Amino acid sequence: MTMDDAPSILRTVGLEKSYDLGRIKVRAVCGIDLAIKKGEFVSIMGPSGCGKSTLLYLIGGMTNPTRGSVFVGDTDITHLSDSERTALRRERIGFVFQRFNLFPTLSALGNVRLAQEIQGWKDRKEAGEGARELLGWVGLADKDSRRPYELSIGEQQRVAIARALVGMPEILLADEPTGNLDTDNSLQIMRVFESLNEKHSQTILMITHNPEIAARADRTIHMRDGRIVDVEGKS
Amino acid sequence: MTFNVPTLIRANIFQRRTRAAIAILAVAIEVTAVMLLVGLTSGTINEVSGRIQALGADIMFRPAGSSPLLGLSDTTMPTSAVDWLLEVDGVDSASPVMIWTTSQVADAPTNMFGIDPEPFEWVGGQLEILDGRRLQSGYEIIVDRRLASTEDLSVGQELEILGQNWTIVGIYRAGIGARMMVPLPTLQEILGLPNKTHVVFLKVDSGTEPSAVANRIGQELPGYESTLMAQYAEVLRENIVGLDQFNGAISSIAVVLSFLVILLAMYTSIIERTREIGILKALGASKTYIMRTIIGESVLLCSIGAAVGVGFAYLARWVLVSRYQTLSVEFTMEWLIYAVLLGLAGGTLGAFYPALRAARQDAVRALRHE
Numbered sequence: 001m002t003m004d005d006a007p008s009i010l011r012t013v014g015l016e017k018s019y020d021l022g023r024i025k026v027r028a029v030c031g032i033d034l035a036i037k038k039g040e041f042v043s044i045m046g047p048s049g050c051g052k053s054t055l056l057y058l059i060g061g062m063t064n065p066t067r068g069s070v071f072v073g074d075t076d077i078t079h080l081s082d083s084e085r086t087a088l089r090r091e092r093i094g095f096v097f098q099r100f101n102l103f104p105t106l107s108a109l110g111n112v113r114l115a116q117e118i119q120g121w122k123d124r125k126e127a128g129e130g131a132r133e134l135l136g137w138v139g140l141a142d143k144d145s146r147r148p149y150e151l152s153i154g155e156q157q158r159v160a161i162a163r164a165l166v167g168m169p170e171i172l173l174a175d176e177p178t179g180n181l182d183t184d185n186s187l188q189i190m191r192v193f194e195s196l197n198e199k200h201s202q203t204i205l206m207i208t209h210n211p212e213i214a215a216r217a218d219r220t221i222h223m224r225d226g227r228i229v230d231v232e233g234k235s
Numbered sequence: 236m237t238f239n240v241p242t243l244i245r246a247n248i249f250q251r252r253t254r255a256a257i258a259i260l261a262v263a264i265e266v267t268a269v270m271l272l273v274g275l276t277s278g279t280i281n282e283v284s285g286r287i288q289a290l291g292a293d294i295m296f297r298p299a300g301s302s303p304l305l306g307l308s309d310t311t312m313p314t315s316a317v318d319w320l321l322e323v324d325g326v327d328s329a330s331p332v333m334i335w336t337t338s339q340v341a342d343a344p345t346n347m348f349g350i351d352p353e354p355f356e357w358v359g360g361q362l363e364i365l366d367g368r369r370l371q372s373g374y375e376i377i378v379d380r381r382l383a384s385t386e387d388l389s390v391g392q393e394l395e396i397l398g399q400n401w402t403i404v405g406i407y408r409a410g411i412g413a414r415m416m417v418p419l420p421t422l423q424e425i426l427g428l429p430n431k432t433h434v435v436f437l438k439v440d441s442g443t444e445p446s447a448v449a450n451r452i453g454q455e456l457p458g459y460e461s462t463l464m465a466q467y468a469e470v471l472r473e474n475i476v477g478l479d480q481f482n483g484a485i486s487s488i489a490v491v492l493s494f495l496v497i498l499l500a501m502y503t504s505i506i507e508r509t510r511e512i513g514i515l516k517a518l519g520a521s522k523t524y525i526m527r528t529i530i531g532e533s534v535l536l537c538s539i540g541a542a543v544g545v546g547f548a549y550l551a552r553w554v555l556v557s558r559y560q561t562l563s564v565e566f567t568m569e570w571l572i573y574a575v576l577l578g579l580a581g582g583t584l585g586a587f588y589p590a591l592r593a594a595r596q597d598a599v600r601a602l603r604h605e
């Protein structure tokens with residue numbers, strides 16, 4: 001499959017984020033131009049503190065850039081109001097973090113249903129079925145009533161992925177989803193991502209410190225000091 | 236519960252039981268305190284005024300400046316007032332009553348009436364004797380059924396009051412005037428106030444407006460006050476100086492305390508859940524959703540607290556009334572609703588600031604918090 005002609009689902013233009021700490025100015029992200037097409041699986045690598053998470057937060061509209069733009073589809077999200085960006089995130093973007101993703105007071109199913117509730121799902125039956133189906137995809141159909149502390153870290157991450165997939169977001173953003181996992185569990189997560197990407201053309205942007213994991217993506221972006229220094233892989 | 240009751244609210248209450256229990260208890264205590272306080276004061280006022288009203292008299296006549304709350308003032312007037320009053324157009328009968336308050340019989344101060352049995356009945360004071368006989372003269376006393384049963388008194392027994400021994404000659408049905416009655420001349424003599432009385436109860440001619448008679452008395456006998464018995468409860472309430480202010484102050488303190496407890500509970504809870512708020516924002520939860528979750532949790536806690544508080548209040552009333560049988564605690568639906576609303580208001584307001592803070596929390600900072 002070739003994606004060369006497909007339009008970008010995600011694009012950043014001259015993206016910059018700096019933190020003003022009085023005398024010093026931290027330039028977490030400086031001048032990032034990036035285009036990701038629908039159905040692409042992209043990994044981001046780079047040393048600690050190089051601005052990977054900041055980039056992901058900017059793309060997800062969790063924080064405003066100091067300069068530059070983020071386009072989701074045709075929408076420049078930096079021109080949206082806070083509540084419009086929240087709505088965009090709710091409808092079009094899914095997030096998975098490195099750890100403590102889940103609400104400890106809720107079961108696996110409860111965590112997924114919370115996301116449905118936030119998205120305004122009303123039909124109880126439909127919601128329950130949808131949530132179970134998502135947990136089935138990540139291989140946790142039989143553990144839906146467990147609470148986070150009754151699940152392994154790998155299982156918790158899979159619940160977080162299931163939750164991020166509620167409403168089938170156009171873009172899945174993952175910040176070191178395998179960062180706390182051993183090889184077996186990391187591979188399991190990767191298989192979930194790969195199958196989502198292949199079977200459902202899910203666009204995925206994933207941060208990782210592990211070169212083997214990164215290499216499984218279509219493309220790997222290398223960052224240093226807030227900039228993209230290299231791009232490996234197809235396209 | 237349905238899917239529409241936000242998932243997190245339920246989970247937070249059930250999973251953080253101690254915090255929930257403390258918040259519930261604080262609101263419950265507030266509601267109980269307000270209900271009991273108001274119930275006790277209005278119960279007492281209504282019971283006292285009900286007993287006086289049950290005399291059946293139309294007007295209470297007393298020296299100006301004396302308290303309508305019987306037993307509170309020493310101001311007396313000559314018993315000859317009875318004769319002047321009987322001259323007034325429209326007055327049918329008049330009964331002088333002296334009041335003495337004693338703590339020698341029951342735990343709580345109890346009023347004793349000195350009466351002239353005949354005119355007392357003429358103005359309406361139908362003392363239904365259940366055991367023994369009516370009052371005649373000398374050191375005789377009659378007590379009402381309620382006092383007799385709480386203090387275990389029976390006919391023939393002697394009571395020491397004012398340094399004298401009184402013989403119980405009768406027990407009458409409770410609810411009229413005072414719980415104990417003695418002959419007026421005997422009480423006057425012991426108190427060293429011959430031919431004096433504290434109040435005179437009046438009955439007007441049938442078909443005559445008591446207020447018209449009261450006005451005439453006011454014109455003919457200045458320096459005295461006539462209280463219409465139909466308005467006695469209100470007059471009592473107005474005369475207990477600071478009662479409403481006292482109730483208001485105690486209620487406000489209760490509300491402020493529950494407000495602070497809820498504020499602290501919700502505030503610590505949002506600090507503890509900072510990262511959860513970050514995740515909520517990442518999931519696309521709006522500010523409204525976050526505020527609704529936090530305020531909703533508090534409202535639910537407060538509702539449970541209010542319900543528990545109402546239960547506590549009824550329980551406390553039962554304990555109080557069975558322990559102190561002469562005590563009256565009266566709950567009205569109006570005050571019950573008021574107490575519950577106060578509890579809910581404190582809770583909602585207490586949760587508002589934490590909810591606002593959580594909603595305004597910077598998403599990225601919340602996510603970096605661990």
Ligand SMILES: Nc1ncnc2c1ncn2[C@@H]1O[C@H](COP(=O)(O)OP(=O)(O)OP(=O)(O)O)[C@@H](O)[C@H]1O
Nearest residue numbers: 019021026027028047048049050051052053054055
């Ligand atoms: N609120 C803030 N105030 C000041 N500096 C910040 C703030 N948040 C992040 N930074 C700085 O921005 C830079 C980029 O941080 P970021 O978290 O994006 O790095 P990262 O690449 O994700 O690192 P890691 O691999 O350790 O997660 C770092 O130097 C960090 O110290």
Ligand SMILES: [Mg+2]
Nearest residue numbers: 052053054175
């Ligand atoms: Mg990071």
